[in-house]
Amino acid sequence: MDIRNIAIIAHVDHGKTTLVNQLLKESERYDEHQQMNDRVLDSNDIERERGITILAKNTAIIYKNYRINILDTPGHADFGGEVERIMHMVDGVLLLVDAFEGVMPQTRFVLKKALEAKLLPIVVVNKVDRQFADIDKTVNEIYDLFIDLGADEHQLEFPVLYASGLQGLASYVPTLNEHIRMEPILDTIIKEIPQPNQDSEASFxxxxxxxxxxxxxxxxxxxxxxxxxxxxxxxxxxxxxxxxxxxxxxxxxxxxxxxxxxxxxxxxxxxxxxxxxxxxxxxxxxxxxVGKTEALPHLHIDEPTVQITFLTNNSPFAGKEGKHVTASKIEDRLYKETQKDVSLKVERIGNSEQWIVSGRGELHLGILIENMRREDFEFQVSRPRVIVKIIDGAKHEPYEEVQIDCPTDTMGTVIEMLGERKGDLTSMSQLGDYSRIQYIMPSRGLIGFMTQFLTATKGYGIISHVFLDYRKMIYETVGNRRTGALVSINTSMTTAYAIGKLEERGDMFVEPRMNVYEGMIIGEANKDSDMVVNVTLEKQLSNMRSAGKDSTTILKKPKNMNLEACLAFINDDELIEITPKTIRLRKTILRANERKKAYYSINREV
CATH class of the missing domain: 2.40.30.10 (Translation factors)
Structure with missing residues (x-):
């Protein structure tokens, strides 16, 4: 049986996994898989919830007596290293581009890797049925991108197909026919993608x-x-x-x-x-x-750029909610993750119950934390920090190329936020009611930025970033939180009375009848310094009748602090306590007087 090996590459959320789903349905053996769900290759719960592919998946279909091996690649920048290595396994690529969004930063990154590997591309303009899709503009952008990336004459003769992955339709022309499904894409793969070496008589x-x-x-x-x-x-x-x-x-x-x-x-x-x-x-x-040792060229593995410290849980509530809480269990789980994720590095700090876990980005490490939480692990993590290199005696840090699409009326706020995070504006353009701005900025500035960005753009903003290179560290601090924290002074249960009294001091993270402990962060202060507060105060009762009618305390809804929001919020002297049921924020040093001593000690040394 003849073989075709192809990878599907695209920017995040341009429809790779949905398209693979439709291609699987065209398989001559599809009757075995009639109960397929949407995005069936996204088998991980987090992949389904977030609508992203985290790890590359490979599948195969039989079509017209051809075996077509298909690799569905991740689209997010944190998992770009997998895309690069997959280029060595295939003989061609299917480049998907959203007909509305057009060419995006990750489109450039994945296509660059494919062209460098001398692979033949097939371009699929996807989501042509999307409202406001501009097919001609998208095709022109794709041609410009190929020329910009130095594609050779053979690679520039790529076929262009049009599709709606959601409807399962494809065509050689921009107008889709509801009676023609994925056959144009599969026929083009068979015709255009070269057959791999199938010499089975040679040495293995x-x-x-x-x-x-x-x-x-x-x-x-x-x-x-x-x-x-x-x-x-x-x-x-x-x-x-x-x-x-x-x-x-x-x-x-x-x-x-x-x-x-x-x-x-x-x-x-x-x-x-x-x-x-x-x-x-x-x-x-x-x-x-054996005896025929012919080594192939080594494959490049992207180095980690961000690290987080994992610790066993030592809070007053330790061991109450998790099943796996010991250092040995946590260490085994972390090292098990490195068995299938080559971009992840784990290093234990001496004989302590702490590990430095290094990865490709905040999302990469955040997904590991969330997976462990769902597996009943209980532990603590520090603030994400970039990996600094010493080159020629000077500190160097990773820089990113950032592209943002946001409503034009929010662009001023976004530019101000990126300026505070030491971003350099490189280009700006208008796309209808949206504006596209491009920046080069330190990776430090992107840590914790996503939550603030979505709030500023009311959820309509799209941010994409790709690792650029290591550059000399210019700024001492980038992206730190500018507000203080409201920190509990004692261990007890919160009351509505106490929360009502404290609401004017900042945004609360807790609600009444929640257990808190001394040193736990229960809110964000509206000042630039931490405030130690009593969130468990009970209303004093007496036998004297109060003047006027008793009034009911009406509280604001507490701020939702999920894992991403917590990673964005914490500073260097704070930790996140992760349990299967609860995510809490805390100070590294729980007692207020000990925190003061540590603060004055550091300042004296400075």
Missing amino acids: LFQPALVDYNDYVGRMGIGKIYSGSVSANDMVTCIRMDGSLLDFRIQKIYQSMGLEKIEVETAYSGDIVSIAGLPDIHVGETICE
Whole structure:
């Protein structure tokens, strides 16, 4: 059976996973999967809730006696490293561009990686049925982008198709026909994308570009077989990144078909497979026949740019809500995550119950925290911080290229916010009622920015950012919170009376009849310094009748502080307490007098 290997690449939320869903329905074996949900490849609960692809997924369909291996790639900048490695597994790409939004920063990033890998592109202008879609403008932007990125003549002859992933329709012309479904895209893939090397008689050569993990076979390498064939129980050689050799036996071989991973006895050149047998297999290593050690070029893995400190929970409420609370359980879970996420690094701090977890961005680490919370873990985390490098004796920090689309009437507020976070405006343009502004700014300025940005744009703003490079650190502080915190002075239960008295001092995070402890942050102050307050005060009762009618206290609704809002809020001297049921904010040092001593001690040293 002839093979085609293709990756679907696009900016976040341009419809990759929805389109893959429709392609699966065109498979000649679709009758096995009649009960498919929307975005079926987004199997993780968080992926479904947020509408994003977090980790790359591979699937395959049978169409006109062709096996088409499809890789659905993440669109968010935090997971861009996976896109880059996937380019080594495929022979062509399907570039999706939203007909309304047009070319976005991540579109440029993923296409640049595909062109550098000399892959042939097929362009699909998606969501052509969307209101205010400007198809001609989008196609012109795509051509401009290809030229700007230095595409060669062969790559510039790309076919353009038009689709509505939601309706499951595709066409060679901008007008869709409800009777023509995904056939134009699949026929174009077969016609335009070259066939991989299918020489099964040559010596076996394989390189994992992704890793996966399950509890039955452990760590697996996912990649393309460049030549030859391999069977279960074969002895093969792994050429390590340092050049050393290690022989091991292939335990299991898996291939994707539709929604399932199927165990196969033998896989051949051109196939995309998962191989199990080496417990510590790494991305970029070469697996080959014993005695024929031909190493493939190493694959690039993006370095982490943001880190968070994880700690065991030591608050007064520790162990009351979580199932997994010990240091050993947390450490095992963190290291297990590194088995399938090569962009994640975990390092224990000495013999303490603290770990520095480094990742590609705030979203990357936030998803790990949320997954652990849902798995009944209880722990604490610090404020996210960027990883600083010392280059030529000077501090350097990561910088990002940022693009924002927001309603024009909110643009002034957004520009002011980005200016405070040390962003440099590079371009500005008008798109109807929307404005598009582009910035270059330190990654530090983006930490905690999303929540404020959505509030300022009333939820209508779209922000995209891509890692640019490391540059010399110019500013000492960027993006710190300018307001203080309201901090509880004692441990008890909150009262409506106390909250009512404190509302004029700031925005409350708690409501009546909630348990709080000394040092817990219960609100945001309306001043620039912290305020220690009594949120558990009871109204004094006496046998004297009060003058006038008793009045009921009417309280404002407390501010919703989800995980993203908490990560955006905290400062360096604060922590987030994560439990399966509750997310709390607290001071690192709980007692007020000890915080004062620490503050004066630091200032004396300065």
